[in-house]
Amino acid sequence: MKVLWLQSGGCGGCTQSLLCHEPRPLFDELRDAGIEFVWHPALSPESGEEALAVLEACADGSRAFDVLCIEGAMLRGPNGSGRFHRLAGRPLTEWVRQLAARARHVFAIGSCTAWGGFSANTPGNPLEACGLQYDVEEPGGLLGAAFLAGDGLPVVNLAGCPTHPGWIVDTLEKLACDGLTAADLDEFGRPLLYAEQLVHHGCPRNEFYEFKASAEKHSDLGCLMENLGCKGTQAHADCNTRPWNGAGSCLKGGYACIACTEPGFEAPGHAFQQTPKLAGIPIGLPTDMPKAWFVALAALSKSATPKRVRDNAVEDHTVIRPSVRKGGK
């Protein structure tokens, strides 16, 4: 399976993250799964004219490829000219339209590419930035809501900022192994293999969440939902069951999930590290949870919080250990 990769209005972080693939080195893993890069801007030997020849052959159909991976927002400005990003004198948006028409499958790598990301959320959007098939959460984007790749699927949105290496490698391998269908994607075109979970699932702060024992300041051990802006109960991704960099996740790192897989995460309408509240209750409640139930449960669990959990929540290390019972009871 041949993969052509291009970068545009993004930071390159999804590629840098991809290179962290484990347990096997990225290139070995892909090669043995029958996956190769036709060209990748950061990783391929061809430069300048040789690279252009590859891109032109892919664009005019004389060189076949399977998957078009785009990393970065589509910059249509200024004034629709695409001049905020040109490749060999031509707007990158033009290259992407041509290549997408030739691709069997089109992948948006990262939230910039899927929804437009930070570039699209500068006030007034002077960059005229958008995602491949979305303007934030509205279908459309560069390719238009009706776009279907050669395989009959819309753009597959590997959203995340950055993407986890496993999301990309597993999706490519799923495609190479037994194909992708609409049933493999959620309502926003994200692969269910990582987007059918919530970040909350497997959260290491679970016990603090259960008792609504909340962190009050940075480095506290408690739950980050009530005060510090955490959206793990609303964000679709498997970050706490699929470790980042061996042992990490945002929550394990001590800071809020800012829901970077969701459209519009970059402009939440409040400070990232503060939870907006109405009458003392967080506005963003857990997915699928009726407000009245949440309020009732929170009141009950707060009243039942063990001292150990309550005290540890506002410290940066465990000050009261779980008690040890003797006699196996």
Add this chain to the structure above:
Amino acid sequence: MTRIVLGPFNRVEGDLEVQLEVAAGQVQSAQVNSPLFRGFEPLLIGRDPADALAIVPRICGICSVAQSAAAAAALADLAGVTPPPNGRLALHLTQATENLADHLTHFYLFFLPDFCRPAYVDRSWHADVVARFAAQRGSSVGPWLQARARFFHLAGFLAGRWPHTLAIQPGGSTKATTAAERIRLLALLREFRSFLESRVFADRLESFATLADADALSAWAADNPGDLALFLRLAGDLRLERIGAGAERFLSFGAYGLFPAGSCGGDLAVDPLDTGKIVEDVSHAWLAGDAPLAPAVGETLVAADKPAAYTWCKAPRYGGAVAETGALARQLIDGQPLLRDLVGRHGASVTARIVARLLEVARLLPAMESWAQALRPGEPFCLPAPLPDTGAAVGLVEAARGSLGHWLSVRRGRIERYQIIAPTTWNFSPRDATGRPGALEQALVGLPAGEGALPIVQHVVRSFDPCMVCTVH
């Protein structure tokens, strides 16, 4: 005179095109074009100041932690807060993890594959170099990616993930390392040292770090089986120690409390850093503005139809001088003897820039071991850092690629102005209003180019390890 456009210039971070005027097989003049504009500075305006911590890492997927560190330093300056010792150590460790990984990612994935080109097929080293360093399939590529992925477990423990962490705060780190995790950190550092000492240096880090001069380096490389020595032998054959001098000054903001801030010229006499000497000129960028402005009062206003412009990159100048920044500048300003000898003999060069990065790897890993040792679980990692409603502040750090500065001002609790000068903004600057070319533009003049020329231009461009997404941001 013929005009050659080299682009897309790949295996750099981000987008780059280089335009050369060539006559008689030599570059007469060069223009460096950063063809991508994303507008991060304007988008920060009006935000809550602490939001910068979530936004600026996303400027760059390879210098993400350095961007976070610069914003955190600026906000700490604004708050008048100093992180506690654990917070400082955790930041040093996270930043050094990115720094070392970047240096070696450049070495193995971006820089070395160019020596596998058919142009070098008749060189004695070519077959060995292809076997080890060919893009994606050389025998050294897999082991490097494996070591890199394992090394980034440090970031998993210390910062949740890499890239794009929110662990780095003005008051310290959101992640308090536990006693158990500290032991894991030390084990990970031991594992990475083993990779470096077996494959990269084929020697003790401390032995390489104490080589005194260019002759000692040549002798060291002569029969060493490691990857660095193989590069040094081919570099000697191609005389890369004589190629690639550019700017008239070197600049460093200082790093880790190990490498001092300062600047020096060709005589290598070091002056203290004076940030008052920094201005940005936009005469050749597609940006509006007249006179050069200090970054504290700088602006980023698009002027896409400006006639004299050829890039989105501004032209920073230090006391009017073009400056080069990066590992070489850091080490020269620190007085490192081997690099002072290399540069003293032939000026800045492809070889000197590569040796500086690898030397920094050899010097920083032992420092990381001592920082991890010094962590004190149970003592604070983060202090409160309430921000004033109004004020101005500066955050200066060293990213892997060199000096990175954030200048911000806050009014009524919102960001009023935010200006960033990144390392490659210095190195790949365009001409300024006086017509003086940037560091790379100067370094390319006189190099062989055109039909049948060896790909020396490729080596010189990549020797700076450009990060184009930071350059324009």
